[in-house]
Amino acid sequence: MAGIIATGIPNAIFALMALLVASAITSVLKKSRNTQFLFSTVLFAMVSGLALVMLSTGTSFVLLGSLNFYPFSLFFMMLLSAGMMLVNTLSYRYSNDYTSLSLLASFAFVGMIMVSASISMLAIFLGLELISVSTSFMIMLGGKRNMEAAVKLFLLSSLSMAAFSFALALIFPYNPGMMLNPFIQNINVGGSYLVTLAMLLFAAAMAFETALFPFNLWVPDVYQGSPGNVTAMLAGINKKVAFAAFMLIFFLVFAAYRSMFSAIFLVLSIATMLFGNLIALVQEDVKRLFAYSSIAQAGYIMIGMAAATQFGVEASLFQIFAHSFMIIGAFSIILWLESLNLRTINDYTGLGGRNRYAAATLTILMLSMAGIPPLLGFYGKFLLFSSAIDANLIVLAMFGVVNSFISIYYYAKVISAMYTKKPSEKIKTEKLALAVALIAVIVIMVLGLYPQPLIAAATEAAKSITSFTAILPVP
Amino acid sequence: MMPIIIWMLSVPLAALALIFLLGHDFSRKIATASTFLGLMLTLFVLVVSIADHGVNVAEAYPYIGSLMISLSFRINAVSLVLLLMSSIVLLAAVIAGNPENERQKLSCALIVLFQIASVGLFTSANLFFFFVFWDVGVIAMFFMINILGSANRKNASMNFLVYEVFASALLLLGILLLYFYTPLHSFDMQYIIANASRIPQPTQELIFLVLFLAFMTNMPLFPMHFWLPDAHTEASTQGSMILSGVLTKFGAFGMLMLFAMLPIASKYAPYAVVLAAVSAFYSVFVLMKQTDIKRIVAYSTVVEMGIIMIGIGSLNSFGTYGAVYAMLAQGLGVSLMFLSVGCLKYTFGERDIKVLRGTVVESEFTTYAFIAAAVANLGLPLTAGFVADILMFMGSVQTFGLYGALPLIAMILLGAYLYFVINKSMLSSREHSAAVNFVGDDQHIGYLILMAALFLFGIMPFIILNLARL
Numbered sequence: 002m003a004g005i006i007a008t009g010i011p012n013a014i015f016a017l018m019a020l021l022v023a024s025a026i027t028s029v030l031k032k033s034r035n036t037q038f039l040f041s042t043v044l045f046a047m048v049s050g051l052a053l054v055m056l057s058t059g060t061s062f063v064l065l066g067s068l069n070f071y072p073f074s075l076f077f078m079m080l081l082s083a084g085m086m087l088v089n090t091l092s093y094r095y096s097n098d099y100t101s102l103s104l105l106a107s108f109a110f111v112g113m114i115m116v117s118a119s120i121s122m123l124a125i126f127l128g129l130e131l132i133s134v135s136t137s138f139m140i141m142l143g144g145k146r147n148m149e150a151a152v153k154l155f156l157l158s159s160l161s162m163a164a165f166s167f168a169l170a171l172i173f174p175y176n177p178g179m180m181l182n183p184f185i186q187n188i189n190v191g192g193s194y195l196v197t198l199a200m201l202l203f204a205a206a207m208a209f210e211t212a213l214f215p216f217n218l219w220v221p222d223v224y225q226g227s228p229g230n231v232t233a234m235l236a237g238i239n240k241k242v243a244f245a246a247f248m249l250i251f252f253l254v255f256a257a258y259r260s261m262f263s264a265i266f267l268v269l270s271i272a273t274m275l276f277g278n279l280i281a282l283v284q285e286d287v288k289r290l291f292a293y294s295s296i297a298q299a300g301y302i303m304i305g306m307a308a309a310t311q312f313g314v315e316a317s318l319f320q321i322f323a324h325s326f327m328i329i330g331a332f333s334i335i336l337w338l339e340s341l342n343l344r345t346i347n348d349y350t351g352l353g354g355r356n357r358y359a360a361a362t363l364t365i366l367m368l369s370m371a372g373i374p375p376l377l378g379f380y381g382k383f384l385l386f387s388s389a390i391d392a393n394l395i396v397l398a399m400f401g402v403v404n405s406f407i408s409i410y411y412y413a414k415v416i417s418a419m420y421t422k423k424p425s426e427k428i429k430t431e432k433l434a435l436a437v438a439l440i441a442v443i444v445i446m447v448l449g450l451y452p453q454p455l456i457a458a459a460t461e462a463a464k465s466i467t468s469f470t471a472i473l474p475v476p
Numbered sequence: 477m478m479p480i481i482i483w484m485l486s487v488p489l490a491a492l493a494l495i496f497l498l499g500h501d502f503s504r505k506i507a508t509a510s511t512f513l514g515l516m517l518t519l520f521v522l523v524v525s526i527a528d529h530g531v532n533v534a535e536a537y538p539y540i541g542s543l544m545i546s547l548s549f550r551i552n553a554v555s556l557v558l559l560l561m562s563s564i565v566l567l568a569a570v571i572a573g574n575p576e577n578e579r580q581k582l583s584c585a586l587i588v589l590f591q592i593a594s595v596g597l598f599t600s601a602n603l604f605f606f607f608v609f610w611d612v613g614v615i616a617m618f619f620m621i622n623i624l625g626s627a628n629r630k631n632a633s634m635n636f637l638v639y640e641v642f643a644s645a646l647l648l649l650g651i652l653l654l655y656f657y658t659p660l661h662s663f664d665m666q667y668i669i670a671n672a673s674r675i676p677q678p679t680q681e682l683i684f685l686v687l688f689l690a691f692m693t694n695m696p697l698f699p700m701h702f703w704l705p706d707a708h709t710e711a712s713t714q715g716s717m718i719l720s721g722v723l724t725k726f727g728a729f730g731m732l733m734l735f736a737m738l739p740i741a742s743k744y745a746p747y748a749v750v751l752a753a754v755s756a757f758y759s760v761f762v763l764m765k766q767t768d769i770k771r772i773v774a775y776s777t778v779v780e781m782g783i784i785m786i787g788i789g790s791l792n793s794f795g796t797y798g799a800v801y802a803m804l805a806q807g808l809g810v811s812l813m814f815l816s817v818g819c820l821k822y823t824f825g826e827r828d829i830k831v832l833r834g835t836v837v838e839s840e841f842t843t844y845a846f847i848a849a850a851v852a853n854l855g856l857p858l859t860a861g862f863v864a865d866i867l868m869f870m871g872s873v874q875t876f877g878l879y880g881a882l883p884l885i886a887m888i889l890l891g892a893y894l895y896f897v898i899n900k901s902m903l904s905s906r907e908h909s910a911a912v913n914f915v916g917d918d919q920h921i922g923y924l925i926l927m928a929a930l931f932l933f934g935i936m937p938f939i940i941l942n943l944a945r946l
Contacts, residue, residue: 353623371641373615374608386648387543390656399649406645413618413637417630420623453540460542 037103038093045086045110052079056458061465068118076462077117077245080322084238085110087329087437091230094433095336098142105142106234109135113238117245122179122254125246126165129210132239133158136231143228150226154235157219161209168202171195172254181253200258203250204265210243213303214272217296224292229336232288236295237329241321244302248314251306252466259309266307267397273300274404281411285345287335290411291328294370297408298324304385304401308392315463316388319455320381323369323445327378330441331366334359337434346415351423358430360419362438367412369445372405377445380452480517481535481549481599484559487513488591495588500581507570507584514591515563521551522560522939531556531943534601545663550601553943554732554800558725561807562594564929565721572815572922573714575822575915583624583714589616594722598729603651604663610647610726614640617723620715621707632710639693639703643727646690653683665733673739680740687734688748694727695781698755708774713818716770720777721811725803728781731788732799742791749789749876756782756886764893769820769827772897773813779890780806780853783883787868790880795871798864801940804933805852805860812849812926816842819919824909832901834908842915843902845923850898852930854891859934863941 052075061071089106096102112131119125133154140151169179175196208216224232251262277297284290302324305317338359343349353360369376372383382405389398448455491510495503525531536548551559570587574580593613600606614637622633655661657675658668675683693700708716735741756779763775784806787799819842820835821827836843852859855866865887872880933940 368615374611379608379611383648383652387652387655390652395653398652402645402649406642409641410634410638413634417622417634420619421630453542456540456542 034093034099037100038089041089041103041107042086044107045082045089048082049079049086052076052082056461059461063120064118067120067124068114069120070118072458072461072465073245073249073463074118076318076322076458077241078114079458080325081113081117081238081242082110084241084325084329085113085234087333087440088230088234088238090433090437091233091333091336094431095230095340096142096228097144102139102142105135105139109139109234109239113242116242116249119181119246119249121181122169122250125181125249126162126169129158129165129243129246130162132242133162133210136235136239139231139234140223140227143231147226147228150223153219153226154223157209161206161216164202164209165206168199168206171199171202176254181249196255196258197261200251200255200262201265203255204262204269207243207247207250208269211240211247211299211302212273212296213269213299214276214296217273217276217299220296221289221292225286225288229288229332229339233329233332233336236291236332237325240295240299241325244299244317244321248306248317248466252309252314256467263307263309263392266303266309267394270300270303270307270397271400273297273303274400275300278404278407278411282407284411285347287344287346287349287415288339290346290415291331291335294408294411295324295328297404298328298370300404301382301385301401304397305388307397308388308394310388310392311460311463311467312384312391313388314467315456315459316381316384318459318462319384319452320378322455322459323377323381323448326441326444327366327370330438330445331363331370333434333437333441334363334366337431338428340431341428346418349415350418350421351425352419352428354422355425356428356430358435359428359438362435362442364416364419365442365446366438367416369449371409371412374449376449377452377455380449380456384456479535480521480533481551481595484514484517484595484599485592487517488588488595491588492585492592495581495585503581503584504570507588508567510588511563511567511570511591514595515567518556518559518563521556522943525556525943526939529942536601544661545604546602547605548601548664549599549605551599554729555598556943557800557804557940558598558729558807559595561725561804562598562722563591564925565717565807565811566591566594568811568815568922568925569714569717571925572919573717573818574712575819575913575919578712579624583620583712586616586620586624587714587718590620590718590722594726597726601665602663603654603665603668606665606730607644607647607651611644613723613726614644617715617719620718621711624712624715625710626712627710628706629710632706636703636707639696639700643690643693646686646693647730650683650687650690653679653686657683665737669737672737675738677740680738684734684738684740684744687730688744691727691730691734692751692785695724695731695785696727696778697751697782697785698758698778701755701759701778704778705771705774708777708814709768709770713815713821716774716814716818717811720774720814721807724777724781725807728784728788728799728803731785732796735788735791745789745791746876749786749872752782752785752789753883753886754782755779755785756883760886760889760893763890767829769817769829769832769897769901770814772829772893773810773817776813776853776890776894777806777810779886780810783865783868783887786872786880786883790868790871790875792871792874794867794874797941798867798869798871801860801933801937802864802868804940805864805930808926808930808933809849809853809859809861812845812923812930813853815919815922815926816846816849819915820846822913823911823915825912826909829897829901832909834905835902837905837908838911839915841920841923845927846902847898848927848930850894852934854887854894857934858931860930860937862934863937 056075063069092102093099109132112128115124115128137151137155140147212220274297277293281290281293302317302320305313369378372379386398386401488510491506494506531551531553534550536546539545539547593609596609618633618637621629657679658671696704759775759778766772784799784802787795823839826832852861855861
C-alpha cells in the first residue's frame with residue numbers, strides 16, 4: 002500500500018500543478034469569482050490532504066531534481082495550504098477584486114512550496130521574493146489607502162533580500178552549489194569570519210521576514226494598513242514560511258555553528274518577546290494589538306530555535322502550527338468587525354451582547370494565544386519552555402514564562418471589554434468569516450485535547466532536518 | 477473496579493455539553509444533577525474506602541507517549557477529603573447561590589466547568605494535569621468574577637487574573653524544572669516524591685522558591701494576597717463561595733504536596749511558618765478596619781489560610797492532619813458565610829455593618845446560618861473547625877514549642893470582631909432593617925447542606941481521621 006502511494010504521488014503532484022495552471026487561466030479568462038473560489042479551495046484542500054497523507058506514511062522523494070519532499074517540507078505544505086484555504090475564503094468574502102487577488106495568492110503559494118521544498122538556497126531566495134512581491138501587490142489591490150503599506154512591505158522585503166543575497170555571495174566559496182540538501186554536508190570551516198558574517202546577514206535577513214526585535218518596526222504599520230484578509234495571510238502564513246527558510250538555512254547549512262547561532266537566537270528571542278508584549282500592553286487599536294502580539298509569538302517560536310536541539314525545533318514547529326491557526330482565526334473576526342467600523346478596544350465593548358459568536362470565538366482564540374490549557378497554544382508554549390530547560394537555558398525559559406504572564410493582561414483586557422454590558426444594536430452574523438474562525442477554534446480545541454498526532458508530526462519533521470547533522474563533529 | 481475518576485470527570489463534561497445544547501431552561505437542573513452526582517460518586521469512594529480501611533483508587537491511560545505524559549489519576553486520603561469538601565460546596569452553590577436568578581445559564585456552565593477543574597486537580601497523579609486543571613479553574617473563576625460580578629468587577633477580575641496567572645506561570649516553570657531534573661524525566665508525583673532527593677541542592681532551592689511563590693499567591697499569604705479582598709467582594713455569591721471555598725484550596729493542596737515532595741522544604745518550613753503567622757496577624761488587623769461584611773469574610777479567609785499554612789509547616793502528623801481537616805472545615809464554613817452574606821445583601825440590599833441592624837428579625841434563618849458558620853470557623857466544639865484547630869495547634873506546639881500557640885491570638889481577635897459584627901448588626905433588636913426581598917426554599921436547602929456537613933464532620937471526625945493513616 003505504501004509503495005503504491007509512493008509511486009502514485011509524483012503523478013498526483015503533476016496533476017495538481019496542472020490544476021493550478023488551469024485555475025489560473027480560468028480566473029484570468031472568465032473573471033468568475035465563484036469558479037475561481039471553488040477551484041482554489043479544492044486545490045488547497047487537495048495539497049493539504051496529500052501532504053498529510055504523505056507525512057503520515059513517511060514518504061520522501063525528490064521531484065524533478067529540485068523539489069524535496071520529506072517530513073519537514075510536508076509539514077509546512079500541509080500547514081501552509083490549510084492556512085491559504087482559510088485566507089482564501091476571507092479574501093473571497095472581503096476583497097473587491099477577488100479574481101486578481103486569487104491569482105496573486107496562487108503565485109505566492111508557488112513561492113511557499115518552493116521555499117518549504119527547496120533543495121538549494123537560491124530556491125529559498127526566489128521563493129521568498131516571489132511571495133513578498135505577490136503580497137505587496139495583494140495589498141495594493143485594496144485601493145489607494147493601502148498603497149503606503151504595500152510600498153513599505155516591498156521596500157523592506159527588498160532590503161532583507163539584499164542582505165540575503167550578500168550573505169549568499171559570502172558563503173559561495175564554501176558551498177558553491179548553494180545546496181541545502183540533507184545528503185550534502187554543511188559548511189564547517191572553523192575560524193572564518195566570512196562565514197560568521199554571512200550567518201549574521203542571514204539572521205538579519207530572516208529576522209526582517211519573521212519580524213524579530215530590531216527588525217520588526219514595519220509590522221504594525223503594514224498590518225494595520227493592509228486589507229484584513231492580507232493581514233491574516235501576512236501574520237499567519239508569510240511569517241511561517243520565513244520561519245521555514247530560517248530553520249532550513251541554519252539547521253542545514255550552518256549546523257556546525259550551532260552554539261554560535263544559538264546565542265544569537267537567544268538574544269533575538271528575549272528581545273522580541275519583551276518588545277512585543279510590552280508594547281502590546283498599551284495598544285488601543287485591536288489590529289495593532291494583534292500585530293504586536295504576533296511579534297511576541299515570533300519571539301516564543303525563537304525559544305525553540307535557540308535551544309537548537311531536535312526537541313527545540315519540534316517545539317517551534319508545533320507553535321508555528323498553533324499560531325498560524327490562532328492568528329488567522331483572530332484576524333477573520335477582526336476583519337468582520339472592521340467592515341462594521343469597529344477598530345479599537347473601546348469599540349469592542351459590549352461585543353458579547355451584540356454578537357455572542359464573535360465574542361466567544363475571539364475569546365477562545367485569545368486564551369489559546371495566552372497559553373491557557375487545554376488549548377493548542379498552551380502545548381506550544383509548554384513544549385517551547387521544556388525545550389529551553391532541556392537545553393539548559395533556564396534563563397530563557399524564565400523569560401518565556403514571565404512574558405507569557407505579561408501577555409495575559411492585554412488579552413484579558415480585550416476579553417473583559419467584550420463582556421462588559423453596553424446597550425447597542427445586535428450585529429448580524431457574517432457566515433464566512435465566522436466559519437473560518439470556527440474552523441480555527443475547532444482545530445485548536447481538538448488538537449488541544451489530544452495533541453499527540455501533531456506532536457508526532459512535528460517530531461518527524463524536526464528529526465528530518467536535525468538528525469543528519471549528528472554525524473558531524475560539533476566545534 | 478470501574479473507572480470511577482473518569483466518571484467523576486465525564487459527568488460534569490457531559491453536563492457542560494448539555495447546558496450548551498439545551499439552553500437556559502434546563503441549565504440549573506443539569507448543573508444540580510451534575511454536582512449531585514459528583515457528590516454521590518465521592519461518597520461512594522468514601523464508603524468503599526471506609527469498608528476497605530484505606531483509600532486506594534488509581535487510574536492511568538496513555539496520552540502523549542513521546543513525552544511520557546499519561547492521563548493518570550489517583551485518590552488518596554487528602555484528595556478524598558478535598559473532593560468531599562469541594563463537591564458539597566459546589567452542590568450548595570448551584571442550589572442556593574443565586575437568589576437573584578441572574579444569568580443562570582452562564583453561571584451554571586461556569587460552575588460545572590469549575591467542577592471539572594476541581595475534580596481533575598485533586599485527583600491528578602501527574603503534575604502536568606495538575607497544572608492543566610489549575611488553569612481551567614482559574615479561567616472559570618475569572619469569568620465568574622468578570623461577567624457575573626458586581627459594579628467594580630472589571631478591575632477586580634483583572635487583578636485576580638494577573639495574580640493567578642503569575643502563580644500559574646511560576647507553577648509551570650517549577651513543574652518543568654522538576655521534570656527535567658528528576659533522573660527519568662517524569663511528571664508522575666509518586667516518582668518525583670521518591671526521587672526528589674537526587675535533585676542537586678541549588679536546583680531544589682530554586683524549585684522550592686518558585687513553587688512556594690506560586691502556591692502562596694493562590695492560597696493566599698500576606699504579601700501576595702492583594703487580589704483576594706476585591707475579587708471576593710466583587711464576585712457573585714456563587715463566585716465567592718467557590719473562590720474562597722475551593723480555589724484557595726488549590727494552593728494549600730499544592731503546598732502540602734510541595735512539603736511532602738522536596739527534602740529541602742523542611743529547611744525552609746520555619747520561614748514559611750513565620751510568614752504565615754505574619755499573614756494571619758496582618759490580615760486580622762486589616763479585617764478590623766472593614767465595614768462591608770463580605771470584605772470581613774474575605775479577610776477571614778486570609779487569616780484562616782495563614783493558620784492552615786502553620787499546620788502544614790509544622791511538618792508532623794498532627795499538623796498535617798489538622799491542615800487537611802481545616803481545609804475541609806474552612807471550605808464548608810466560609811462558603812456558608814458567603815452564602816448567607818449574599819442572601820443578606822439580597823434581602824436587605826445592603827452589606828455594611830454600619831447600616832444593617834437586627835437582621836434576625838426579618839431573616840432569621842440567614843442570620844443563624846451566618847452565626848453557625850462563624851462559630852464553626854472559630855472552632856466551636858462539635859463543629860468541624862474545632863477538630864481542625866485542635867489538631868493544628870497540637871502540631872505547631874509540638875514543633876515550635878509555646879510560640880506555636882501564638883497564632884491563636886489572631887483567631888481570638890478574629891472571633892472578637894465577628895462577635896462584634898454579629899452583636900451589632902444581626903442580633904440587636906431595638907431597631908431593624910427592612911427587608912426588600914425574601915429568600916426562598918432553595919437558599920434554606922443550601923444552608924442545611926453546609927450546616928449538616930459542618931456538624932457531621934465535627935461530631936464524627938473519625939469518618940475522616942480513620943482514612944488518614946498517612
